[in-house]
Amino acid sequence: xxxxxxxxxxxxxxxxxxxxxxxxxxxxxxxxxxxxxxxxxxxxxxxxxxxxxxxxxxxxxxxxxxxxxxxxxxxxxxxxxxxxxxxxxxxxxxxxxxxxxxxxxxxxxxxxxxxxxxxxxxxxxxxxxxxxxxxxxxxxxxxxxxxxxxxxxxxxxxxxxxxxxxxxxxxxxxxxxxxxxxxxxxxxxxxxxxxxxxxxxxxxxxxxxxxxxxxxxxxxxxxxxxxxxxx
Numbered sequence: 001x002x003x004x005x006x007x008x009x010x011x012x013x014x015x016x017x018x019x020x021x022x023x024x025x026x027x028x029x030x031x032x033x034x035x036x037x038x039x040x041x042x043x044x045x046x047x048x049x050x051x052x053x054x055x056x057x058x059x060x061x062x063x064x065x066x067x068x069x070x071x072x073x074x075x076x077x078x079x080x081x082x083x084x085x086x087x088x089x090x091x092x093x094x095x096x097x098x099x100x101x102x103x104x105x106x107x108x109x110x111x112x113x114x115x116x117x118x119x120x121x122x123x124x125x126x127x128x129x130x131x132x133x134x135x136x137x138x139x140x141x142x143x144x145x146x147x148x149x150x151x152x153x154x155x156x157x158x159x160x161x162x163x164x165x166x167x168x169x170x171x172x173x174x175x176x177x178x179x180x181x182x183x184x185x186x187x188x189x190x191x192x193x194x195x196x197x198x199x200x201x202x203x204x205x206x207x208x209x210x211x212x213x214x215x216x217x218x219x220x221x222x223x224x225x226x227x228x229x230x231x
Contacts, residue, residue: 007174008116008117008174009115009116009117009174009175009176009230009231010116010164010165010168010170010174010175010176011116011117011118011119011176011178011196012119012120012121012164012175012176012177012178013120013121013142013178013179014122014155014177014178014179014180014184015121015122015129015133016122017045017179017181017200018178018180018198018200019100019101019108019120019133019136019219020098020100020104020132020136021098021099021100021101022041023041024094024098024099025041025044025091025094025098026038026040026041028090028091028094028097029041029091029094032083032091036079036081039079040075040076040079040081043075043079044071044072044075047071047072047074047075048067048068048071050071051067051070051071051074052064052067052123052154053154055154056153056154056157061154063125063149064123064124064128064148064149064154065095065124065125065128068095069092072088072091072092073088076088095132096131096135097132097135098132098136099136100138101200101218101219103219103220105137105138106219106220107218107219107220107223108138108141108219109141110220110223110224111219111222111226112141114223114227114230116226117143117144117168117170118141118142118143118144119143119144119145119164119168120133120142120144120145121145121146121147121164121177122145122146122147122148123147123148123154123155124147125149126146126147126149126150129145129147144167144168146163146167146168148160150163150167151163155184156183156184156186156187156190157187158187158190158191161187161188161190161191161193162191172192172193173194173231175193175194176193176194176195176196177193177194177195177196178195178196178219178222179196179197180198180200180201182203182204182205182206185205185210185212186205186206186207186210189209189211189213190210194231195212195213195214196212196213196214196215196216196222197212197214197215197216198216198217198218198219198222199215199217200217
């Protein structure tokens with residue numbers, strides 16, 4: 001990637017939760033966990049993020065896939081859920097086969113048709129992103145993949161967003177994070193990036209000084225807004 005400043009706006013899309021539906025894990029777990037599947041799925045996602053954040057703060061970086069695995073094992077143990085190894089492996093494999101949200105593909109196509117650079121930007125490794133986006137039928141919508149694994153830190157560490165701009169040769173005013181995660185939005189705003197919040201749940205922005213540049217309820221809505229109000 002060129003080190004010259006990017007002339008086109010860079011739209012950097014969070015992958016897990018924003019493009020892909022992590023809530024689908026509950027359905028994947030139902031055969032093994034029955035009516036506990038949804039609660040375990042939600043606890044797993046929360047523990048995964050919490051573990052990555054803590055390891056990042058301690059400087060104990062590991063591959064995000066290991067955080068995902070360790071989080072699942074912890075949640076299963078705490079809940080007293082006893083799975084055989086085949087069931088456990090099948091559930092972990094589910095994280096690599098997450099489906100896109102219903103608005104994802106149409107929204108990405110509509111944005112890609114405009115004069116922007118499309119980037120997948122994740123706490124996952126580049127290989128993990130490439131694999132999961134390929135199976136979801138989304139990989140062709142992106143010009144680049146940028147992973148935190150390159151610098152061994154996790155979002156929302158400020159260095160991760162700076163790494164994104166260095167990689168893409170962009171500046172804060174031309175770089176947009178697109179994420180459904182409130183903590184991710186605030187991380188990007190903290191270092192001066194623009195941020196479009198795809199508000200898919202009932203979460204709130206705790207720090208009003210780090211409010212998103214724009215808020216929408218879907219990627220399709222973002223594409224419509226961008227076509228009418230692109231900076």
